[in-house]
Amino acid sequence: MRSVIYSCEEHVEEALDDWVYGEGTFPEFEKLEDIASMCITCGYCKNRAIYMVGNECSDTKYRK
Template structure:
């Protein structure tokens, strides 16, 4: 499972991933060149982080 998140929604993305998978989340910062096309899973802002499980 993978979710994309902006700065505003990172706490929500982490909470949702833990609730859905019951696993410790992995949070990775998105590189500048990938930000252009990647949108947050919760709004229309550019994503800053990828939150995933193993």
């Protein structure tokens, strides 16, 4: 199971589509903090990631 998809402003819709297609559910997505996004690149291009798409919250809930 994939964890999260990072994307830039331009590709966030594509990331959401990919998630819905792959998982069959609608993901949570949130804007990254400036510091967090500084070293993360978009999964679709070379730009800096602005958004994180995925169900990371429910994932950590299961691990507890």
